Amino acid sequence: MLVVDRQSGTITHRMFTDLPEFVREGDLFVMNNTRVVPARYFSNEGSREVLRLEPLTATRWRCMxxxxxxxxxxxxxxxxxxxxxxxQILENGERVIQWDREVDEAAHGHLALPHYMxxxxxxxxxxxxQTVFAQAAGAIAAPTAGLHFTPEILAQLPHAFVTLHVGVGTFQPVKAEKIAEHVMHSEQYxxxxxxxVAIGQAKRVVAVGTTAMRTLETVARDNxxxxxxxxxxxxxxIYPGYEFRAVGAMLTNFHLPKSTLIMLVSAxxxxELILRAYEEAIRERYRFFSYGDCMLIL
Structure with a gap:
């Protein structure tokens, strides 16, 4: 676990099991309890693929x-x-597919692992x-900062849960020349x-992952x-220049270049501090992406 202190600019190397040492009085860790579902399907003859983005009903899907x-x-x-x-064929190329009966998820569904794996x-x-606290089924991808937790470490931390069903847009790079022109994906929360109530009583909220961060900042922005x-x-x-309203610290993994996620942590x-942290992580051979190591930003 790379620990980045925003005030001092220091970067230190610790183990994830040291996380409870960084808890202050009044802290609340907020985690995303979404559960990844098998959303990837192949046709019987194997030549076509369907990725269920959203079940509009049990037999009507929005898909890639x-x-x-x-x-x-x-x-x-x-x-x-x-x-x-x-x-239907939607403007962005997604399809709406109507099924004559429910598709057998247990028999035919696959997890849509990130392409870089x-x-x-x-x-x-x-x-x-899956995280050890995964409960609310509906995500295509895991909230990967939560994958580090064991029940034993979780029990040592004051915590609460939000739900955001992570979509495939998480992995889409920003291609627009101007950041503000990037069309962001939409996710249910x-x-x-x-x-x-727990957040209202906390002195500092620690977002576990970018999905918890996006959920909290969405609600705070609206209220x-x-x-x-x-x-x-x-x-x-969320990109540099954004004013944070709800979150005072965060735990996150190391993200793909040109992604909305690395822009969020840079914000x-x-x-400059994030680029320096990434250089340090590369030098020390940290593991990146979904099954990789993590960074605590204080």
Whole structure:
């Protein structure tokens, strides 16, 4: 665990098991309790792929598909016993598919692991690619900062949960020449009354991961800096210049270059300090990305 102090600019090397040593009186760790679901499906003949982005109903999905030419309006696809018909092609190329029955997720669903892992999912990923506090099913990708926790470490920390169902847009690079022109993906979130009360009583909120950060800052932005019980969808894009309203510290993994995630942590800690931290992590051979090491930003 790389520890970055924003006030002093110091960077130190610790173990994740040392995390409880950094807890101050009045701290509250806020974690994303979303659970990754098998959202990737292959047609029976194996030539087509469907990635379920959002179940509009149990038998009607918003999807990404490959190859697009085989998913024109009216085209059908068979997965197990279910037959799906392409109803709509959205402006961004996504499809709306109506199924004649529910697709058997247990039999045919696969986890959509990040592309940089360079492999398909394996049976062990069904649990390994989940946090120990995963509960609310609905994410395509794991909130990876939470993967470090064990029940024993969690028990030592004052904590509360929010839910944000991580979407595939998490991995999409920023290609716009001007950052503000990047079209951010939208994700469903929920903050319960119990969590809102706990945050209101905390002296400092520590966001575990960028998804918890985005949830908290969305709600605080909508409520004059306060975190209240609320649910909805968010497409908040946090980049340098953003004024943080809810979060005082964060735990995060090391992110892909040109990603919205590295821009978020740069907004939180300052671009120069984050670049220096990444140089240090590379020099010390830290592991990056989903199954990698982490950084605590104080």
């Amino acid at each position: 598909v490959k190859p697009g030419k085989k998913f024109r309006i009216g085209h059908t696809v068979e997965i197990g016993e279910a037959t799906g018909t392409v109803e 360079g492999r398909d999912d394996q049976p062990a990923d069904r649990e390994r690619y 929920e903050v319960t009354e119990e969590t809102a 004059a800096g306060r975190v209240v019980a609320q649910s909805g969808s968010t497409d908040i894009f 939180f800690a300052g671009k």
